Amino acid sequence: MHMGMPESDHPDIRELHLFSDMEHENFSTLMRGTYLQNFPAQVDLITEGEQSDFLHVILSGAVGLSASWNGRETTMATVRPVSTFILAATIKDAPYLMSAKTLEKSRIALIPSLDVRKVFDADNNFARAIVAELAQCYRSVIKSQKDLKLRTSLERLANYLLRQQHLANGPQEFELKMEKKRLASFLGMTPENLSRAFKGLQPYGVEVNGNLIRISDQEDLVKFAKPFSLIDDYSI
Amino acid sequence: MHMGMPESDHPDIRELHLFSDMEHENFSTLMRGTYLQNFPAQVDLITEGEQSDFLHVILSGAVGLSASWNGRETTMATVRPVSTFILAATIKDAPYLMSAKTLEKSRIALIPSLDVRKVFDADNNFARAIVAELAQCYRSVIKSQKDLKLRTSLERLANYLLRQQHLANGPQEFELKMEKKRLASFLGMTPENLSRAFKGLQPYGVEVNGNLIRISDQEDLVKFAKPFSLIDDYSI
C-alpha cells in the first residue's frame, strides 16, 4: 500500500460521476489522501459489522457484496468498475451492513471519509453528485426488493437473463458474468433450484451451455418474463 | 389546497432532521412554496411510474408504500410522522418506484422539488441532512432485503414482533400497528400463512388476541428469533 495516488490513476476516478463535476482543487485534495491497492481474488475487503474510514472505489476487477445471519449467507450485489461501494456506511460513519470481497484481481482506491466530508462542504457539485449516487443506490435496492417480493424464482431468472442480454447490447448469445452458485444466491435460491430453473426456461427458448446462454426465442421469453422498467431498468 | 404554509405548521417540519439545522432564511424559502393538504384515509397520493415535482412530508397520519407487477402487489413500507417519503425519486427527478396511499386521515406537506434543489446548493447543513436521510433510507432497505433473503417467514414474523415491542418501549403486551393483511404483505407472505405463522410462534410464548400481542416468554422468543443489530436495529 502506498500513500497518494499516481497521477496516471486519476482519470479513472475522475470519470466517475461522483467526481466528474467537482473543482480541480477539491479533487486534488481528495486524491492526496487516497490509498491505492491491488488485491488478488478472494480477499476480504470489508466485514459486515465493522467500521471504516474509507470510501471505496473499484477501478478494475470485481467485488462481491454479501450478508449473513445465523450461519446463512446471501449475495447482495456485484460491484464493477468504475463505481463506489458502501457509500452510505462511509457517510453515516456507521457499521457496514454487508461484507465485501474481491471476486477477481482488483484495483481499489480508498479515500478517507474525513476528506470526503470536508470536500463535501466545500464543493456543491460534489455534494450534489453524492446525493445523486446515493439516490441511485437506494432506487436499485428498491427495484431488487420488488423483484424478490413480486416474482417467483423462475421469473427472476428470466428477467435477470434479459437484463444481462441487454447489458451485452442484445446478442442472441452471451456469457454469464458470475458462477451459477453466486447467481443462485443473488437471485435468492439454491444452486439446485437454479439448475432446475434453467430447465424450466427451456420451453421459452433458453439454451444453456456452461456459462453460455442462448436465447433462441426472444419474444417468447419476454412474453413469459414480462420485464418492467420500474424493476428491470437500472438506468432510471 | 392552499399555497404557503400557516406559521403554526412550521415547527412540525422544522423538527424533522432534514430541516432542523438549516438557515432560517432558507427554511422560509422552502416553506413559502409549500402546499399543505389534509387527506382522508385510502387516498392515492402517488402512483408508481408517475413523475412528481414535490418532496412529501407526512405531518400526521400514516402513509403506505406499495409496489406492483403483473397483477400482484406488495407492501414495501409504512411511513409515519414526521418524515419524508420518496425523497430519492424527487431528487433524481425520476419516476416513482412505489405507490403511496394514506392509511389514515393524514396531513401532508408538499415542497416543490425545484426549491429543494435550490436551497440544497445554498445551505450546506441542508445538503448534509439530505445525504444523511438518503443514506438512512438506503440502509433501511438493505436491512429489509437481508431480512427477506436470510430468514424464513416465521423468523421474519418473530423479529418483526420483537422490533415492534422495542418500539413500544418493551412492554409484554402491545398492539399491532397495521392490519394483518398488510403485515402479511409487508413480511412477504399470504394472510393465510401469517395466521399459521402466529400459531407457529405459540411454542415460543407468543399469544395473539386480535391486534393485541402478548410475549409471555421473552427469552424463548429471542432465542428463536435471534435478532441481529445489522438487520433489526433501524437506528444504525
Next chain:
DNA sequence: CCAAGCTCTTGACATTTATCAAGTCTGAAA
C-alpha cells in the same frame, strides 16, 4: 499424468409456502 476438490446437475424426498374453499367474527351501514 493422476488425484483432490470444487461446481454443477439430477433424482428422491421433505419442508415451506401458496391457493382454494369454507366458515367465523367484526364493524359499519341501512
Next chain:
DNA sequence: TTTCAGACTTGATAAATGTCAAGAGCTTGG
C-alpha cells in the same frame, strides 16, 4: 337491530422451494 362486506382463520390440497445424496465434469496442484 339486521345485514352485509371484509378481515381473519382453518383445513385440504397444490405448487414452489429446499435438502440430501450421488455422480458427472472441470480445474488445479502435486
